[in-house]
Amino acid sequence: MHLTVVALVEDKPGVLERVASQFRRRSFNIVSVSAGRTAPGMSCITVVVDSEKRAVDRVIASLSKLVNVLQVEDLGDRTSVARDMALVKMASTAANRAVIQRMVADGRGRIVDVGDRTLSIELTGAPEQIDTAIRELEDLGVIEMVRSGGIALGRGDETLKRDG
Amino acid sequence: MKRTGAQAVWESLVRMGVTTVFGYPGGAILPTYDALPEFPSLRHLLVRHEQGATHMADGYARASGRVGVAVATSGPGATNMVTGMATAMMDSSPILCITGQVGSSLIGTEAFQETDITGVTLPITKHNYLVTRAEEIAPTLREAMYVAQAGRPGPVHVDITKDAQQASCEFEWDDSEIQLPGMRPPPLPSAEAIRQAVALINGAKRPLIFAGHGALLSGAIDRLRELAERGDIPVAMTLLGIGGFPAEHPLNLGMMGMHGEAWVNCAIQEADLLIACGMRFDDRVTGNLKNYAAKARKIHIDIDPTEFNKNVRVDVPLAGDLHEVLGALLPHVERTPRAEWHAWIAGNKGGEAVRDITNLPDDGHLYAAHVIHDLWKATGGKAIVCTDVGQHQMWEAQYYKHNAPRTLITSGGLGTMGFALPAAIGAKLARPDADVWAVAGDGGFQMTMAELGTMAQEQVKVNAAIINNGYLGMVRQWQQFFYEKRYVATPILSPDYAKVAEAYGLKGLTVRQRRDVIPAVAAARAHGKAVIIDFQVEQEDSVYPMVPTGAALHEMIRRDEIVSPIVETGASV
Numbered sequence: 001m002h003l004t005v006v007a008l009v010e011d012k013p014g015v016l017e018r019v020a021s022q023f024r025r026r027s028f029n030i031v032s033v034s035a036g037r038t039a040p041g042m043s044c045i046t047v048v049v050d051s052e053k054r055a056v057d058r059v060i061a062s063l064s065k066l067v068n069v070l071q072v073e074d075l076g077d078r079t080s081v082a083r084d085m086a087l088v089k090m091a092s093t094a095a096n097r098a099v100i101q102r103m104v105a106d107g108r109g110r111i112v113d114v115g116d117r118t119l120s121i122e123l124t125g126a127p128e129q130i131d132t133a134i135r136e137l138e139d140l141g142v143i144e145m146v147r148s149g150g151i152a153l154g155r156g157d158e159t160l161k162r163d164g
Numbered sequence: 165m166k167r168t169g170a171q172a173v174w175e176s177l178v179r180m181g182v183t184t185v186f187g188y189p190g191g192a193i194l195p196t197y198d199a200l201p202e203f204p205s206l207r208h209l210l211v212r213h214e215q216g217a218t219h220m221a222d223g224y225a226r227a228s229g230r231v232g233v234a235v236a237t238s239g240p241g242a243t244n245m246v247t248g249m250a251t252a253m254m255d256s257s258p259i260l261c262i263t264g265q266v267g268s269s270l271i272g273t274e275a276f277q278e279t280d281i282t283g284v285t286l287p288i289t290k291h292n293y294l295v296t297r298a299e300e301i302a303p304t305l306r307e308a309m310y311v312a313q314a315g316r317p318g319p320v321h322v323d324i325t326k327d328a329q330q331a332s333c334e335f336e337w338d339d340s341e342i343q344l345p346g347m348r349p350p351p352l353p354s355a356e357a358i359r360q361a362v363a364l365i366n367g368a369k370r371p372l373i374f375a376g377h378g379a380l381l382s383g384a385i386d387r388l389r390e391l392a393e394r395g396d397i398p399v400a401m402t403l404l405g406i407g408g409f410p411a412e413h414p415l416n417l418g419m420m421g422m423h424g425e426a427w428v429n430c431a432i433q434e435a436d437l438l439i440a441c442g443m444r445f446d447d448r449v450t451g452n453l454k455n456y457a458a459k460a461r462k463i464h465i466d467i468d469p470t471e472f473n474k475n476v477r478v479d480v481p482l483a484g485d486l487h488e489v490l491g492a493l494l495p496h497v498e499r500t501p502r503a504e505w506h507a508w509i510a511g512n513k514g515g516e517a518v519r520d521i522t523n524l525p526d527d528g529h530l531y532a533a534h535v536i537h538d539l540w541k542a543t544g545g546k547a548i549v550c551t552d553v554g555q556h557q558m559w560e561a562q563y564y565k566h567n568a569p570r571t572l573i574t575s576g577g578l579g580t581m582g583f584a585l586p587a588a589i590g591a592k593l594a595r596p597d598a599d600v601w602a603v604a605g606d607g608g609f610q611m612t613m614a615e616l617g618t619m620a621q622e623q624v625k626v627n628a629a630i631i632n633n634g635y636l637g638m639v640r641q642w643q644q645f646f647y648e649k650r651y652v653a654t655p656i657l658s659p660d661y662a663k664v665a666e667a668y669g670l671k672g673l674t675v676r677q678r679r680d681v682i683p684a685v686a687a688a689r690a691h692g693k694a695v696i697i698d699f700q701v702e703q704e705d706s707v708y709p710m711v712p713t714g715a716a717l718h719e720m721i722r723r724d725e726i727v728s729p730i731v732e733t734g735a736s737v
Contacts, residue, residue, distance in 0.1 A: 010346060013294075014282070021287055061470035067291040067311060070346050 002031060003056045004048050004082065004152050007063055007072040008160050011043045015068045019045050022062045026055065032084075032149030042070070046151045048127075071160045075152050082152040084127040087112065088137055089144040092119045096140050108133055118143060167335035169298035169328045170199040173262065176305040178203055179337055182233050184224065184593050185209070186217040190237025191277060193264030195329035209593070209622045212614035214241050216586040218248020218319075219612070221259040223550055223590030225252075226573045227598070229383075231312050232259045232590060238266055239277030242323070243284065247580060249319045250288040254577025255404060256377060258317035260308055261285075268296040268325040282323050290318030296325045298333035310342045315349060316468040317381060350469050350483035353492065361439075361463045361480045362496040365395060368437035368461075370505045373399045374420070377576075378442015378466060378486050379408035380569045387490035388441060389413070394494065396502045398509060400428045402443050403561055404576045411545075411565035417509070421449040422711045423558040427512035429709075429717045434508065435460045442466055442486045445475040446577070451717035465489045532556060532631045534678050535699045536563035539601065539629060542685035547571065547599040550588040552608030553579035555637035558707040560603050582611030588626045589619060599689060600625075606632040606658045613664065619694045620668040627688040628696045630661055633703045641706045645721060658698075665696035674698045 009015045016035055023030055031048040038044045049056060056074055063072045075082075090096045092115070100121055103109040108129065113120035123133050127150050134145070154160075167175060173196050177185070185208045189197040200208060211217040214236040221232030236245055242263040252259045266275040282294045291311045293304050301324060308320040353361075365371060379388050385408060392399050392415045399409040400420045409416055418425040420432060429451075432438070438460045443449070450456045453475060464471070464478040465486055472481035482489050536559050539547070545565050550573040551557040557574055566572050573591055575583040588602035602609075609630050619626060631637075640654040662672025671691050675684045675698065688695035709720035 014286075017283075018286060025287060058474070061474070065468070065470055067344060067346050 001053070002048055002050055003053065004046060004075040004080065004150060005056065005060060005063070005072065006075055006152060006160065007045045007047070008038075008070045009043050009045055010068040010070065011037055011041050012068055015043070016045060018066050018068060019047070019063060022059050022066075023047065023049060026059065028055070028059070032147065034149035034151050044151075046149070048150050073154075073160055075154060079155040080152045081155055082126055082150050083124065084130045084150045085148040086123045086130050086134060087120060087146050088123065088134065088142055089118050089120045090137060091141060091143060092117055099136065099140060103133060103136075165335050166332055167298075168195070168199065169301050169324065169331050169333060170195040171202065172298060172301040172333065172335050173305065173324070173329070174199060174203040174206060175335060176302045176337075177233060178205055180306070180309050181230070183207060185233045185235055186211055186220040186224075186590065187235030188214050188217060188237070188241060190241045190264065192238035192266055192326045193235065193241070193329070194237075195326060196235070196262075196264065196324075207593075209589070209618060209624075211586070212617045213612065214244035215247050215582070216589075216612055216615045216618065218245045218259065218261060219251065219580075219583050219586035220590035220593070221261070222248060222252045222255075222257045222583075223573055223587030224594040225257050225259055225317075225590075226587070227548055227570055227591035228594035229381075229570070230594065231309055232257075232594075233262070234259060235262045237264045237277065238281065239279045241277075242281040243279055245321075246284060246288065247578075249285055249321060251575050251578045251580045251583060252319035253288050253290065255575065256317050256381060257319065258312040259319045260305075260312055261289075261319060261321045262305075263321065263323045264329065265294065265323045265325045267327040269327070271325070282321065285321045288319070289321045292321040292323070294323045294325075296328055298328050298331035301328060301333075302335060302337065306338070307342055307344065311344070311347070314347060350467065352484050353482040353489060357480060357482055358492050358496070361482060361493060364437055364461055364463060364480060365439065365493070366496075366498045366500065369502070370431075370435045370508070371395065371397045371437040371439060371502070372417075372431060372435045372460075373397050374402065374438060374440040374443055375399055375405040375408035376402045376441060376443025377404035379405055382442060382467065382486040384441070384487040384490055385409070385569050387487060387494060390494055391439070391490055391497060394497045394499055396500055396506075397439070398431070398506065400424070400432070402446070402449055402576075403557075403574065405443060406561055406572045407566040407569040410567040412567055419561050421717075422451070423562070423707050423709065425562075426709045426720055426722070427509055429711065429720065430512050431509045432457050433459070433716070433718045438462045440464045440466075441490075444471045447475070450475060451711045451719075452714055455716045457717075528677070529702050530676060530678050530681070530699065531705055532559045532633070532699075532701045533563050535629065535631060535675075535681055535701060536560050536603070538678075538681040539603070539685055540564045542682045543599055543601070543689070547601050548573065548588075548591050548595060549601050549603055550574065550584045550591055551602075552581050552584045552604045553638075554581070554605050554608065555633075555641065555705075555707050556603055556605045556631035558638075559631070562707075581605075581608035584608060585612050585626075585628060586615050586618075588628070589615060589624050592624050592626045600627070602626060602628040604628065604630055605637055606630055606634065607636040607656055609661075610656075610658070616665065616668045616670060616694075616696070620670055624694065625692070626694050628694070629685075630696065630698050632658055632661070632698050632700050633705065634658070635703060637705075638707070640704070641710075644704070644706065645710070645712070661696050661698040665694075669693070671695040672698070674700065676700045
């Protein structure tokens with residue numbers, strides 16, 4: 001099952017490797033990783049893995065011991081809002097334009113670049129919505145695609161606790 | 165004041181109370197070595213191999229509780245430290261390893277003796293640092309020293325580029341509190357958790373206390389003893405917990421686990437409560453987890469809360485420093501005699517002290533057990549003994565009765581051959597008045613015996629007892645039990661160790677008979693320089709009892725009384 005681990009870390013060189021290393025040593029395959037500064041001196045790393053809950057619990061225990069990790073949580077433990085983004089380049093044919101325009105009209109995507117023979121579309125939403133949209137586009141022939149990897153926040157008023 | 169980065173390295177160490185450094189120079193650390201004579205309060209010992217430096221730092225730390233420091237150059241100097249860091253990591257030993265790195269402009273160019281060493285040591289250190297600027301050196305070393313000791317101790321590695329050592333900086337020693345927002349001590353257990361633990365302890369009929377390395381690290385020996393005596397609760401030890409409870413105390417049971425005492429393992433399987441103090445339920449301790457201590461509730465006290473429920477499901481986890489947690493528990497522990505439980509355990513002992521060597525027939529052969537037993541006798545049980553891993557290590561744990569903490573120094577978690585001799589050198593530097601012995605097999609001793617050169621040059625009076633059976637003994641034992649006696653690559657040739665010792669200007673002795681053991685040990689202790697004793701023991705002896713991998717803790721291989729001259733009296737379970 002896909003599990004989302006969110007780690008609040010110090011914004012220092014090498015921290016991403018320290019975090020990734022805890023997944024690597026257990027031979028986990030990372031589905032996606034997304035990292036970025038969220039506050040001065042602080043970054044948030046979101047890692048999605050395909051694994052059993054108990055195994056991920058061990059990773060979280062190890063991550064919590066890292067000197068540069070401020071807080072870490074498995075968002076599977078509470079409901080969350082997750083977002084993912086894909087940029088997709090398609091051939092600019094009449095058939096494709098019709099499908100893409102329907103997606104834009106549905107609010108699922110927007111056109112971000114137009115070339116002589118291609119169209120680039122941005123898809124933003126819950127990861128499973130992106131999966132569905134991409135499957136639709138793949139039938140039409142995708143030329144190139146990139147995905148950001150998921151980011152997530154717990155629902156409601158709760159935040160990542162800073163004092164364990 | 166103005167300092168070069170090199171001066172800042174030593175100045176920082178001196179300010180933090182470091183007196184002893186184990187190291188080996190080389191190109192990328194040369195600026196730092198060049199500044200060393202300016203700090204005459206520091207004693208530097210030139211080792212023969214950087215692995216030796218790390219084990220010496222480790223032995224120093226374990227003997228004293230202070231951080232041990234090792235220094236090496238970049239590339240091969242640094243990679244040679246890997247085994248020592250991993251050893252310290254597995255056994256929660258606080259060491260600080262400082263390495264030189266190529267100049268910062270050369271990093272990533274495959275420069276001469278360049279290794280991405282912080283990349284290499286990342287998973288085998290508690291934390292590591294790459295320092296590229298002179299002004300970062302002092303604050304980094306200060307933080308590194310703190311991290312090595314804080315909470316659960318461990319190795320910390322600081323890699324410093326050559327240009328950072330050469331550059332000048334303003335040296336300002338900052339004594340303010342270190343800011344590490346990611347390192348938080350666990351909150352003390354709640355009153356409710358303490359109440360639950362106390363209720364389990366007071367209600368238990370067949371409780372056992374487990375003493376692990378944490379008992380030594382937290383200095384909780386006295387409170388552990390008080391808990392045992394108040395509750396009349398027997399105490400079993402992990403390998404690294406040996407010394408955490410006096411061996412001669414009537415409530416002492418001995419070591420648990422794969423080569424633990426049979427009655428201990430049987431008691432664990434029968435217990436209704438385990439009170440685990442500073443240990444991690446390693447697989448060598450538990451045997452098969454499926455039926456481990458199935459009748460027992462478990463209280464687990466550890467400073468590292470991530471150990472809870474890692475291997476064994478725990479009923480009451482108590483996070484915190486063992487000394488403090490026991491302080492919270494003790495006032496509520498009732499004085500409860502538990503005679504029935506002691507009688508049950510004694511029933512498994514057959515009423516005789518199985519490990520008492522006087523119960524063993526003396527058939528003229530020299531057995532390792534004899535050597536360890538007589539070493540214990542001849543040193544009054546007061547030596548600091550450092551061991552490698554393997555048969556001799558288990559015999560040491562079984563036959564040398566340690567009454568004091570920090571007197572057995574052994575590579576437990578990683579099981580590092582070659583640890584004993586350098587660790588003994590480190591222990592001697594930490595405790596100059598102590599009688600320090602390295603006990604190693606003929607395999608492990610040959611891995612790091614180059615450190616005899618360090619002992620000779622630096623005049624370190626450490627004695628070594630080589631348990632020489634001509635085999636990589638524990639591997640041979642596994643081949644005997646589990647590979648139908650196919651002794652592949654385990655017979656090993658030894659040099660004449662007495663001559664090796666003499667070649668270094670040290671003293672060497674060779675012992676082949678039981679009656680010569682005590683005189684040899686006495687002669688070694690009386691001699692002014694280091695003495696290496698080659699004890700040539702029975703070649704195909706095995707360590708008993710033994711819980712095979714994957715077996716339940718009570719399913720032990722016992723000594724075959726017919727073929728073996730050493731008979732374990734009583735204790736048939």
